Amino acid sequence: MKRALVLAASIVALASVAITYAVLASADPSPAGAALDTTRSGQLLFLDAGGRVAAVPSDDPGAARTVGDLKCRRFHSSGGTAVCLAAEVRGGLPRTSALILDSELRETNRLNLAGVPSRARVSPSGRMVAWTVFVTGESYNATGFSTWTGILDTRTGYPIVNIETIPLYIDGRRHHAADVNFWGVTFAADDNRFYATVSTRGRTYLVEGDYAKWEARTLRNNVECPSLSPDGTRLAFKKRVSPSAAEPWRLHVLDLVTMRETPLAETASVDDQAQWLSDSEVAYARPGAAGGSGIWAVPADGSGSPRLLIPAASSPSMPIRVDGP
């Protein structure tokens, strides 16, 4: 009897602690967000620290933010289309979804995924959408890691939830393996040619893919999360420069004509798919010292030094590009 009393008292005490803490830690039901229009020119879109889609003027990123309602883990927008990778609970189960959104961020399509949201990208025209999620197992070896990359053609509405079945040619030879993982897709202006990273047999490659012919060919080693420049001549990417997990990557730019790589002035390790702000500057999320990340920008030719664009933010995109001559 005494035991039952102690147990009951403990349950009440512990439940009170948990509930009080949860109430205090709950995100304030933030005020209804502002309407965002991704087709308005001259704005940078991003996710704020709470995961809400927000916008600032691209020529004055320090100005007050316009914060919307939509919450995402990864977000990208271009040409009037947006993709939002969200982790949510539905039907009592954790779900990861790719929400496809119109220019006013209204949902037009939803794809069920699983795992941790990693990359999201919309083609310049807004037609093609690509995303990557990953899962890890016991990771004492590198193979305890799997990515799922999908592509959706919004014009046909046809999704490929896992592109790893695409015929892959490594150095010109057809490659068959079950350990193929793709991530970090970027589409060219023709909405057909794309670049991505593939890993197999312990190596990573840059591939050039053809959506209509449905095949992919490797171009080069050690290029991850490529991002095609607005003029289509260069790829910004992260290159593995150290085997350590602490500072593994450095941002580089690859010239697709000369195949020459240029390390950028950002020396911190960056784990992001860069976003071109213009033909001469790229933006990316860089982890902050106190958790979370900020959006930084650095010249695309290796010169200069990184500057903080938007603090406490991630997933930069520039939906409508205003490219000067």
Next chain:
Amino acid sequence: MYITANRPPGRALLRSVPANVLALGMVSMVTDISAEMVTAVLPLYLVLALGLNPLQVGMLDGLHFGVTALVRLAGAHASDRWRHRKLVAASGYGISALAKLGLLLAGTSVGALGAVITADRAGKGLRTAPRDAMISSSTPPDRLGQAFGVHRAMDTLGALLGPLAAFGVLAATGGSYDAVFMTSFCVAALGLVLLALYVRDPRTTLAAEPPRIGTAVRAIVGDPAFRRICAVTILLSLVTVSDFFVYLLLQKQLAMTPGLFPLLPLGTAAVYLLLAVPLGRLADRRGRVGVFLGGHVTLFAAYLLLAGAATGIALLIVVLVLHGTFYAATDGVLMSAAGPLLPEALLTSGMAVLQTAQALARLGSSVAFGALWTAWDARTGLLVMAGGLALSLLAARKVIL
């Protein structure tokens, strides 16, 4: 004192299980809810909230292994030496509970997070052997299989509920990971309260003299029957593919939409939950080693199916049923087979040795399978492991039956 009906159904079954085993089962269930709450959200938290990269997540995961093995063995020896299993188990549960608070305090420091996660796993390593030893000492020898089955079923139920609880808290708080960790801490603390209040350390025959490490090692490793069961366990664990790969292969084989991936472990767990008690009872009646080996035969069948050409929902169901059956027939059953072979005074140490050997062998198998997968492909890797499993089973039969 114990009901001797052949098939006690339902309530009679509960009565035939010692109260101490039910108490330990409750503790494990509650603790597993707490542990799985954290496991379910940790990758999301590390990558999306803290901005760690997947490599760092993997590194945090791999860190703990050596520490866990050492702590398990040292703790088990201390537990036999001081003849206080409940205290050692309680410190294991306590360390893991505190680690949940540590997650709140560690912030983004990879070093601090690594230390906290390692402490959590060390706590798990510390508590497992004394807990299993207490289950073993609380139960008459002819019912050990059933007792371990009941315990593992309760444990698995907790593992199934944990993720639901975690995502419930996330949904209710608008995505506060801190609230998940605090809730997990409170649930773990409840487990500790249950342990303190309801679990007894049923050591009946205390050794006259606390075992010294040299004599302990000699007594454990010197026993030929126990040595055989260790050898067989190592042999079989070396060719056991880790769960993650099994699910990944299923997903690839079926070209399953990734959205269904999180459901696969639930399938295995549900089958394990349903079969843990019946197979434990079968082990009591027909021989525990036989059921243990039989469990590996179901695993062998699962590998062959996975490597074969079959696809479709039938493959999915059959493989998950075989995989869950494998766990139900081997996990608790192994402990129930080993318990009677060990002297009471060295029960905890013996179980820790067996569990550590098994964990080491599984680590080896995981590395080997990863290498096979990378060097050739998944199917070849699986066929190699299936071949190894068949050979190991034949050898095991010779050694032990």
